[in-house]
Amino acid sequence: MTTGVRRRMGVEERRQQLIGVALELFSRRSPDEVSIDEIAAAAGISRPLVYHYFPGKLSLYEAALQRASDDLAGRFVVPEEGALGSRLLRVMRRFFDFVDDHGPGFAALMRGGPAVGSSTTNALVDGVRQAAYVQILSHMKVENPPARLELVIRSWISLVESTALIWLDGRRIPRAELERQLVHDFGALAAVSAAYDEELSELLREALKSEPGDGPFSDLVVRLIALASPPAS
Helix, strand or coil: CCCCCCCCCCHHHHHHHHHHHHHHHHCCCCHHHCCHHHHHHHHCCCHHHHHHHCCCHHHHHHHHHHHHHHHHHHCCCCCCCCCHHHHHHHHHHHHHHHHHHCHHHHHHHHHCHHHCCCHHHHHHHHHHHHHHHHHHHHHCCCCCCCHHHHHHHHHHHHHHHHHHHHHHCCCCCCHHHHHHHHHHHHHHHHHHHHCCCHHHHHHHHHHCCCCCCCCHHHHHHHHHHHHHCCCCC
């Protein structure tokens, strides 16, 4: 008969375990409500040992946010195949998968949480936004965007963030509808700006060439036409 022997973790392995445990707890409750004692208990180690790997809760919190921000930034990366509207819809589904699974952690990342005002946290959030911006340009096959396109994309990313935060408070709109609406929001913002900018207008025409009749942007056009049509008497 053999008895199990607990394997001793290396320093980096233990750090990664603690980050994972903290993220799991932060996904269910606000980081403000999670104590070092809870993290230690969930990891199966003592409180002093947590401090051996992280000097304090803030440093552990920032390490957890780093991992979360890397994950969130990766949600904007989808295969560059299919029409733009379909790609953006896949991006929104992946984004809201994260929001759904890590609600309190997502809110903490976007709002700062215990590290509000921290240069580290601000840099992480800015990094997610920049990664999202670069990916959207890639989906549009644009390397040197005109000023109005940059404005559209960055404004839309902010809209997605704020919409997700509001949605988390009660989830009063069906998630699938909200994902599609946000893709429509991108199309509407781009269309309005294109009306003022010929270069953006050409880029948008090129991006929409492959849009199928049942795609998100075609659906948006149908909805707008119906909205502008007089009601049947």
